[in-house]
Amino acid sequence: MGKSKRNSPKPGGNRAQRLAERRAALQEAETAVARPFEGLAAECDLVALREFVPSATAEPVLAPGVAAERPVVLATVLPGAVAALVRAGETPAGYVGVQVQAPTADPAADIAASILWAQSAEPGDSLAVAHAAPGGPALSDVIVADAALDLVVHQDFDWWVPEGVQPDPQIAATIEQAKEAIMPSDRLDLGPEAIGAPWWVDAGEKAHLRWVRPESEDDLMLALARLHASGGLHLGAGSRFAGSFRTHGLLVPVFDLDPERHVSEWSTPATEFGERLAEALAVDAPLTSEQRRSRDGLRSRQVTLR
Template sequence: MGKSKRNSPKPDSNRAQRLAERRAAQEQAAQTVTRPFAGLAAECDLVALREFVPSATATLKLAPGAQGDRPVTLATVLPGAVAALVRAGAEPIGFVGAQVQHQSADPAADLAAAILWTQSAEPGGSLNSVAEAEITAPALTEVIDPGASLDLTVHPDFNWWVPAGVQPDAQVAATIEQANRAIMPSARLELGADAVGAAWWVDAGERAHLRWIRPEAEDDVMLALARVHAAGGLHLGEGSRFAGSFRTHGLLVPVFDLDQERHPTEWVTAAAEFGTRLVEALATDTPLTADERRSRDGLRSRQITLR
């Protein structure tokens, strides 16, 4: 008699549409690159620029043998959230955006393609999406120097969108003013040459946060946080509270709520001390104690994943 089709969804039904959307989401998740910026010394800062830093720029150091020699500046976001643009001038400069309107499942590949586009694009041009460029780029580690860190400039506003000495038209000026009103003050904490990862202070309005992107394996960082928590060291001193952690681009990011009245530099010493405690915990390979296991389970319940 054959297999019953009573439970099969009709092609045009809402259930069929939901199943199709679920399959598409699963296929996209399977294609997503788990840790796109692995192999780059600037991995942690690249993740920060993509995820939460409002306004910052850094001149990229191209890899030896990379196509083109036009200077390229990485920016958190460009006007219109475009993928790239080339600023006209006596010496044209390429700009590529970390936070873009259109992206694929591999942000590192998108960034590599955008960088290559800037090398041959006409001054004054912009690229909405790397898909429009039709560029098959090599790995990002072959386009920018993988051993170079980012020499970052954190901006208090988006006025750098317009070159110095240029008077923007009314529409551009209004766009910049609107962006400036929404900006969250940010700062990268300089914790010394031995510091690991990238620790960023962000004033989110109601409170300030420290978001510390760690380069170690996610599970290793979680176990280390559990050890530190069980020992009573999961804090940055008075005026701080561990808020939780989030996972993004294959990395774990511990987050602390901070006293908003204190300047970012006032947290440097406490953050460095916490960093030492965490590194020591990461070097420990003994089985977790009962208290540490309870800490781990509690910390995992306060963890979220950003896509």
Template sequence: MGKSKRNTPKPGGNRAQRLAERKVAQEQAAQSVVRPFEGLAAECDLVALREFVPSATATLKLSADVAAERSVVLSTVLPGAVAALVRAGEQPVGYVGVQVQTQSEDPASDIAASILWTQSAEPGDSLTAASIAPGGPRLADVIDPGADLELTVHQDFDWWVPEGVQPDPQVAATIEQAKQAIMPSARLDLGPDAVGAAWWVDAGEKAHIRWVRPEDEDALMLALARLHAAGALQLGEGSRFAGSFRTHGLLVPVFDLDPERHPDEWVDAAKEFGAKLTAAVAVDAPLTAEERRSRDGLRSRQVTLR
């Protein structure tokens, strides 16, 4: 009997295609900027705004080297997830989104290009995708690298429409639909000495704190392992360490929380934990056997966002 066609080896085209796709993926990974916002005082908040904050804005402090014609508002997401737009008015204002439809391997350069675009675009224009030139300005060249973001956290998207303007029915329906999907969020105010950016979110059955940290990933993982082995990897009663994820070259610990408590009720516990974590990062002694087991367990629960 002849062999079934299903079991007959196929020409090597599929294998060649898989190898080609793998090569493309490897080249893209090699070109991507691992830590795009490194060196910026607002690095941790920029990562948070790109990855999980639903609705927030901040007026940027532009670099002295930029001939600023109008102010620029950094936004989590703009209508249609466009890269930027210029809002018409007596004083036109540029808006730049960080959660966009199309992006390059260097999101910091995308944002820089979008900021510069807002300075010459006509009021009412929008930019679907940023266009960056090789060797072009990076974000640290366009904004003040030492400035923190003065954030306004919104629980809706009403800011998509200028105050006093009545949106047309289609826009109003889009805003209402987005509002229904939003999860209440807040940035914890942990004081001027706090490290990183701790963001609270009410996800329904549980609340979470996602704490974007600026330390080297490996050093932070070791510190988390030390605290875990000591039984100190939590924010007190009603909290539980849920795991961590890696994104934009940073490690983000995540805690599950009692959703009945207001975000401000976690501030004191977060400050205490933050001090312990910073101290643990500074320890350079080898891990104990128990700490190594903790590290291995924590790594097994870690995911990477791309």
């Protein structure tokens, strides 16, 4: 008979180390802020910029009392995924990354700390990691909470380098690699009354609409279930409901779209869907048996990002 393998070492490292890593991950999940951007008018766009928009910038309105030594620009990602940098030039500007290499349990507080760092740092400095001090300023203390973001969507990363400046060879190579991999993206403009942040992306064989919504996850799921049961969970011809993301305390319905149609062609169907969704959200009656089946099916197609 062969030797028992019960006590043989298993691949993947020391068991105690694996248990420690698991405990650390659970502790981080328990301390994570459930909805870090809640209370900000730009909440939905900040979630989109953090999770799936490849290249965009926005200049936030700094709150009264913040020492505005220089303008600050929020960016999806900066070279090296650093937290912030101060670009040198005639008018130094602070750039703050939303997608960073080492996020913490409160990304909004980290962004606030990065904005404040950019006000006092020297031109040419960069901040690799921003960890807000416990009890430090919240993002709502640093930017005007009820001000929306004036977004600029880019289809490349040329904005990493000031116009007329010859980039460092390593940065230039990184920009060229990003240009080859970046997927065209844009934000649908549905007018000032539109709710949430609908973002379109051309992924090649398919295009997608990811609509970050501000409602509570439970309320939105019930409304989506009502629409699914009635056949209204779509954006018209050439679209299909694909599922939803759960991230930063919000639910993000995702639709597969016909990639042959231009982003602007989805504005009217998205507006019509938004109207149907508003009607479904206003219903407070219990779900029917068919709607409950729809809800259960939709829940099985959720993906939690963080």
